[in-house]
Amino acid sequence: MKTIIIDDNKKSIQVLKLLLSNLCPEVNVIGEASSYTEAVKLIDNNELDLIFLDVNLTEEITGFNVIDNFKNYDFKIIVISAYGDYALQAFDYNVIDFILKPINSQKLINAVHKVSTFIKQKDSAGDARNFLSVQSTYKIDLIKIDDILYLTADGKYTSIKLKDNTEVLSSTNLKVFEEKLMSNNLFFRVHRNRLVNIKNVISVDKRDGFFCVMDNGERIAISRRKKELFLKYIGLKE
Structure with a gap:
């Protein structure tokens, strides 16, 4: 290299x-x-x-x-x-x-x-894809990965929150999306039911718990089990 x-x-x-x-x-x-x-x-x-x-x-x-x-x-x-x-x-x-x-x-x-x-x-x-194929009941959306704030498990479904504050509901479960997205090194599972796009995290709020603050101002809780792994992931701990 x-x-x-x-x-x-x-x-x-x-x-x-x-x-x-x-x-x-x-x-x-x-x-x-x-x-x-x-x-x-x-x-x-x-x-x-x-x-x-x-x-x-x-x-x-x-x-x-x-x-x-x-x-x-x-x-x-x-x-x-x-x-x-x-x-x-x-x-x-x-x-x-x-x-x-x-x-x-x-x-x-x-x-x-x-x-x-x-x-x-x-x-x-060839060139890595910069979009995610999201299948719902009646259509398939091609969503730019950079536009994704976070994904949330909803039973057998997954809700995908975007930067424009819209949500897309997919019939694919979160585990499948995790396997697709983790390879690009930008997504982290902060909780058993939520995957966040690190690129759209602007800060970490340590008041009253431990939270990712997203581009749109939302605070996403990081579970106690994931806290140490998250700190290692963003380079704050060895």
């Missing part, structure tokens, strides 16, 4: 390169950048599979500002940062994983494996 590392700390770059060399031989680091200008130029001049992205490049500029220069990019992103506060924002950029410093070796291996899996799936099946 053609890979670059973006980090303002050169020592951190060397540590990551050593870990990748020892643990992830499929990763081919072809360049590194320590500033916004270097990073933009490096991405612009190469066809990449993967970017390891640090968040804090300067006090004013983040790694996300670098990515903002590129639309409809094909490369995958793994964020590596000392600051867990950026975890939710990272999912707005379809990151594969968010790894806290100091880097946990197993989490690095797992993140790289996810990227390898995505690339293999794309090679074998």
Whole structure:
């Protein structure tokens, strides 16, 4: 996999390169950048599979500002940062994983494996679908995945809440949708009867429980059993 590392700390770059060399031989680091200008130029001049992205490049500029220069990019992103506060924002950029410093070796291996899996799936099946086929009694809706806020089990049926606050009722159960959607790394089962689109979570509310706050302002409860897994999922715990 053609890979670059973006980090303002050169020592951190060397540590990551050593870990990748020892643990992830499929990763081919072809360049590194320590500033916004270097990073933009490096991405612009190469066809990449993967970017390891640090968040804090300067006090004013983040790694996300670098990515903002590129639309409809094909490369995958793994964020590596000392600051867990950026975890939710990272999912707005379809990151594969968010790894806290100091880097946990197993989490690095797992993140790289996810990227390898995505690339293999794309090679074998063409461009990944960005929609979900939803079957109801009389029709089949093609719903853009980005438009989904959450899915809720309703007996043998599933209710799908969209960003425009409309709902679609499907005759397919939630488990089937979970199997379809979990592969894109953006959906998490916060409760036994609810699956949320992490990309449309804007914050986590810890008042009177533990809740995902969605784009439309709704608070979706995260069960006690799922709390620790959720924190790991968004990169706030190892």
